[in-house]
Amino acid sequence: MTQKHTPAAALEEFEKRQAMAQGMGAAEKLRRRQEAGRMDARARLDRLFDAGSFSEVGLFAYSGEDPAQTPADGKIAGYGRIGGREAAAVSNDFTVMGASSTIVNGRKIGHMKRVAAQRGLPLVFLGESSGARIPDTMGATGMGASGSDPAQYMRLRETPWAAAILGPCFGSSSWYTCLSDFKVMRRGALLSVSSAQLVRQATGASVEAEELGGWRLHSESTGLVDLVVDTDEEAIDAIRRFLSYLPSHAGEAAPRQAVPAGSGEDMDRILDLLPANRTQVYDMKKVLRAVVDKDSFFELKPGFGKTGITALARIGGHSVGLIASNPLQRGGALQIEACQKIASFIVLCDSFNIPLVNFADVPGFAIGLDAELKAAPARIMNYMSALQMATVPKLTVIVRKLYGQAYLNMGGGRNSDEVAAWPTGEIGFMAPAAAVTVVHGIGPGDAGFEEKIEAFERETSPWAMAGQFSVQEVLRPGDTRDYLIRMLEVHQLRATGGVGQRLLRAWPCYL
Incomplete structure (x- = not known):
């Protein structure tokens, strides 16, 4: 046995390669990131996972001739626990060739997706990448090898996916972010098909990067982003919080949690949140916060489709999906963007066995030329179809007005398992x-x-509806929380262990 093949030499080689791979890119790049308040790929995983729980996969992967040039091939992957539950993650290391995509690190992503789906693990993408690595992917050979997985971008929502946009996200980072169930973006990060520089080269158009793919675009105009934050730490904490409402996989019920002290303490004053004048606006979010468990209200897409509210929360420890109108915006008339947002939210909740609770005060849908140019009838029907296909428990509380087709979209007409109305409710065609x-x-x-x-x-009046049993209950407003807790218990999916039919699991991610 030669000296270089002894056990001691082999161990020395292991430690050398391990240190090299764990060291990521150049020390200078890491130092600059730290000075700028930007976490590196490994620090992000440390923040995501419970302390000491991370187990890495593919540490020694690399592309090219020299492993020192591409440690871990720019994408760090592995398993860990989030709130005590097993999960999987891929963290892009921008210090290694811009975390650009290769055949090798594509295999790592594919491996994590397969294991997550087969073993019931949530999957997290911490995004920051420059797109495909050139010249690796240039030419017919590179392109042919990169398209070897016909299900690469297919989502059947076997497990929850969450993604953070933490820097420039082009290529795989943008694709997997868009496929995810929850997307959080740090201000200053970017998400687009390609960079502003490439757009100028290809089209001659000069556009600012922020305009092309910044946080304001995606939180207010496209609706791609669910939440905007200021730091990497906030983004990762938001992912941990999002996952706390969801089951680890679609084959189990959403988790229950203890009810915090002080929950429901404002219910005896909830009617005070409604103005005496029924044409005056008010803040529906205050109503929702009063009803749900203390500090459990977690709103998604607050800047998009503002006439509608979508939020995860807990009521009596149950995870629920809240859908509500927002009278502070256009009197609560649902915009087309709000319909799009709500339909997407219904898909999320139905795919992961989360009951839906509607709070309605809707004068109808926003109408006019702008709405028709955005395919208003189709968006309204997409929303309606998603609601009717959802097989999770559905409850509706009519707070004030509910007119026209919105009556059906918000759960009326037997589109909910139980419909209750406050005495302040008004139901009609207009x-x-x-x-x-x-x-x-x-x-x-x-x-x-x-x-x-x-x-x-x-x-x-709600009494007319109750008289013909079109609403099942007229509620004293202060009893709403207790009523919902009771109905969530009654309508549990006992025969299937809390798992619905999941008819929406293959619904396109953005439609």
């Missing part, structure tokens, strides 16, 4: 004042207008 004008051709100030409004208002 607002009474508008109905009087349409039916009788008279308006405010005309003789008989007020009397006819009163007649229509009697017909829109």
